[in-house]
Amino acid sequence: MLNIAVLGSGFMGATHARAFAKQPDVNVVGVSSRSKEKAARLAGEVGAKPFADSMELALLDEVDAVSVTLPTNLHKRFTIAALEAGKHVLVEKPMALTTEECDEMIAVAKSTGRVLMVAHLLRFWPEYVALANVLDDGTLGKPLSAIARRLSTRPNWGDWFSDPAFTGGAVHDMQIHDLDALNWLFGRPETVYARGHKGPQGGWDHVLSTVDFGDVNSFVESSVMMPEDYPFTMSLWVLCERGSIEFTFRAGGTGVETGGADGTSLMVYESGKPPRSIPTAGGDGYENEVAYFVQCLSRNREPEKGTAVQGRLAVEVALASRKSLETGEVVTL
Numbered sequence: 001m002l003n004i005a006v007l008g009s010g011f012m013g014a015t016h017a018r019a020f021a022k023q024p025d026v027n028v029v030g031v032s033s034r035s036k037e038k039a040a041r042l043a044g045e046v047g048a049k050p051f052a053d054s055m056e057l058a059l060l061d062e063v064d065a066v067s068v069t070l071p072t073n074l075h076k077r078f079t080i081a082a083l084e085a086g087k088h089v090l091v092e093k094p095m096a097l098t099t100e101e102c103d104e105m106i107a108v109a110k111s112t113g114r115v116l117m118v119a120h121l122l123r124f125w126p127e128y129v130a131l132a133n134v135l136d137d138g139t140l141g142k143p144l145s146a147i148a149r150r151l152s153t154r155p156n157w158g159d160w161f162s163d164p165a166f167t168g169g170a171v172h173d174m175q176i177h178d179l180d181a182l183n184w185l186f187g188r189p190e191t192v193y194a195r196g197h198k199g200p201q202g203g204w205d206h207v208l209s210t211v212d213f214g215d216v217n218s219f220v221e222s223s224v225m226m227p228e229d230y231p232f233t234m235s236l237w238v239l240c241e242r243g244s245i246e247f248t249f250r251a252g253g254t255g256v257e258t259g260g261a262d263g264t265s266l267m268v269y270e271s272g273k274p275p276r277s278i279p280t281a282g283g284d285g286y287e288n289e290v291a292y293f294v295q296c297l298s299r300n301r302e303p304e305k306g307t308a309v310q311g312r313l314a315v316e317v318a319l320a321s322r323k324s325l326e327t328g329e330v331v332t333l
Contacts, residue, residue, distance in 0.1 A: 002026045002297060003062050007054040007078055008069035009033035009042045012092055016067045019290035021046040026294055030057045058082045065297060068092060076101040083108045088115040090293045094176045095311035102312035109308060117293050117303045118311030122181040124288040126280035127247045127266045131236060132185060134245050134278060140270060141241025146218040148178035151233045154224045169203025171325065172318045175222035180314040186213040189317055192331045194324040199225055209321045232256050243270035
């Protein structure tokens with residue numbers, strides 16, 4: 001039996017706790033929150049004990065692994081504490097606010113021999129996985145360019161989302177999903193050039209970034225400045241030598257958790273052939289991600305998806321985008 005502690009009881013903490021509770025041979029020992037009521041509600045739902053002190057929960061002797069879903073500025077502190085206490089760690093994206101923090105986390109994971117995985121969800125989202133498989137099989141030839149979009153109203157999952165000191169703004173908290181997906185598909189970027197708008201709290205909350213991978217040019221639009229009631233929207237379109245593949249999703253409400261209002265579309269347009277939809281392996285991306293983490297621990301192996309090195313690269317590219325926003329210059333990685 002694998003004993004899990006979930007630090008945080010907000011939207012992401014609840015999502016992780018519910019996903020872990022569905023895994024066979026996994027016991028959610030406890031969940032934490034500054035709000036005793038919120039922790040108690042989630043704990044009751046997943047059969048765990050509520051904690052008001054996240055560090056106390058993280059360091060319990062009976063805990064084998066910790067899921068860190070606290071605000072981003074707390075990721076390094078709680079990840080390192082858990083690793084040094086002998087726990088494996090699944091930490092939410094973004095991995096940290098700086099590459100220096102990422103490096104510290106990676107060093108401690110290596111020195112303790114514990115698994116450190118970053119919850120980059122798109123690597124487990126069925127449509128993104130199916131899209132990657134089409135690119136990998138070479139049917140459409142080499143990728144030439146890509147456009148990714150992620151548009152939302154400001155998340156209301158917690159008051160900390162309004163403070164860029166906690167999140168890094170949309171360029172760091174929102175855009176990083178698609179930056180990691182593009183890194184996954186195309187490798188390490190060469191340059192980043194970004195333009196955008198600041199939100200009322202001073203963070204870069206609507207961002208347009210050109211990310212150049214050499215052979216592949218990409219454009220990423222990310223926002224938490226969309227009007228009230230704007231449906232959460234994400235997409236990824238890739239143009240290749242012999243066609244294109246396009247994924248689009250529009251939620252039935254302002255958050256991804258509200259599901260697709262008009263369904264999800266994943267289409268291939270191949271030269272000389274009629275358009276066709278692409279099947280996926282199915283499942284819930286969050287549950288797929290958690291199941292993979294559990295599988296890595298049960299098989300005593302390092303993850304190949306959502307690795308700490310991949311998480312660090314996503315942070316590095318996000319910081320390059322923010323530097324470009326601040327300076328107006330092209331940033332070389």
